[in-house]
Ligand code: ACM
């Protein structure tokens with residue numbers, strides 16, 4: 109008699125408590141929405157709550173049911189009808205593509221989006237409210253839309269490999285922060301991780317290395333003696349991951365590095381190099397002198413054949429062609445490269461506009477035109493600026509912001525990913541205490557959060573900044589747990605800069621982070637403790 113009564117009273121308490129605090133209630137969403145207007149009352153979420161969805165919105169509805177299943181099991185979604193109540197999803201052509209408006213009344217939660225992606229972002233906000241308020245969601249109206257069209261994060265699966273399931277968890281994390289691009293670094297000196305049917309040697313021979321460096325690449329010459337690999341994704345696995353990302357409104361941008369960071373490919377196919385001598389899949393980290401030959405026609409054929417399969421796998425408009433850190437010593441000595449330089453009439457024009465750098469620009473330009481014939485565009489690291497770029501190329505600024513600023517001033521689009529704010533392989537605290545080995549540098553949560561991505565740009569130049577991205581190189585990151593701890597919580601700081609650039613809310617970032625941390629725990633995502641401990 110007593111126990112059921114107690115349980116009933118407890119249930120009532122849970123329902124009544126939110127009413128008691130409603131006057132002071134804040135919605136602690138991250139990233140910060142454009143506007144939040146609090147109104148009276150609560151919507152009660154129960155296992156009887158159902159989503160009612162307009163045409164084309166089944167996917168966001170199903171994702172939401174999955175996302176909140178552990179907190180509250182909801183009924184399977186149904187088509188939107190005249191019936192009242194529930195969580196109601198629709199499109200509104202007056203909203204911009206990724207925008208949404210959410211209205212929460214005691215009777216219903218109504219989310220309208222400019223596209224299914226907008227509805228999905230509204231549901232991600234609602235998911236945060238469910239974590240925070242459980243079954244009693246405070247009534248309010250939220251208007252929201254992102255500042256940057258490109259909100260990216262990078263993942264290096266070469267230096268250390270991550271499984272299909274781990275890539276999917278990574279995508280889940282990006283989606284919860286309203287990111288919409290994964291830059292997937294698939295090839296480098298230390299491995300080739302994408303199946304290319306035309307060249308089976310790449311995954312047979314270049315997806316493994318004999319051993320791996322122990323310690324920091326600037327200080328160590330000791331290796332572990334343990335073969336690493338074979339590790340790669342089959343084309344079927346890639347299609348599965350691309351589909352999984354699309355269901356979360358994330359476009360995957362594959363990166364195929366050329367002509368540098370390609371020693372693994374040269375191991376499998378020695379004719380890609382200038383000298384054609386046998387090189388190993390690299391076991392060290394850093395910048396290798398072994399690069400693809402820029403003179404021989406066979407290099408161009410290879411790249412076009414590889415990219416033909418890549419664009420078949422990835423619907424992304426943009427393909428990342430790498431282009432960073434290309435030492436030119438092999439090219440300076442190579443008869444094929446020098447013959448091509450003569451044929452093209454390239455001359456040293458300045459310290460950066462050398463004939464060899466212009467040969468790299470020729471390679472980039474040819475690949476750009478090949479991709480353009482297939483309706484695709486290139487992104488390259490800011491190094492591609494050295495020998496000159498076409499106006500169509502998008503530049504990813506990593507050596508500080510100067511490459512992106514230069515690009516924007518010359519009418520090229522740029523993605524800002526400067527090391528000093530966006531390299532999440534850098535240390536998170538100044539003391540580095542307890543962090544384990546990292547590449548170097550210092551990028552704390554606060555530093556990311558305080559970054560002004562428009563610094564150095566006039567109002568006219570700012571629209572050339574297509575978006576912002578963090579880069580997470582995995583030389584010193586050997587497990588998915590560690591990868592998550594490098595990503596979180598810094599990704600949350602970046603997400604607010606990407607989404608809410610000029611309406612960041614530093615006054616509440618700490619309390620909002622405490623709420624978002626509950627989502628991380630709910631999802632079982634690992635995160636670094638430093639920000640929460642007050643260490644920077
Ligand atoms: C880079 O970090 N080498 C782009």
Ligand code: ZN
Nearest residue numbers: 382401442445
């Ligand atoms: Zn050459």
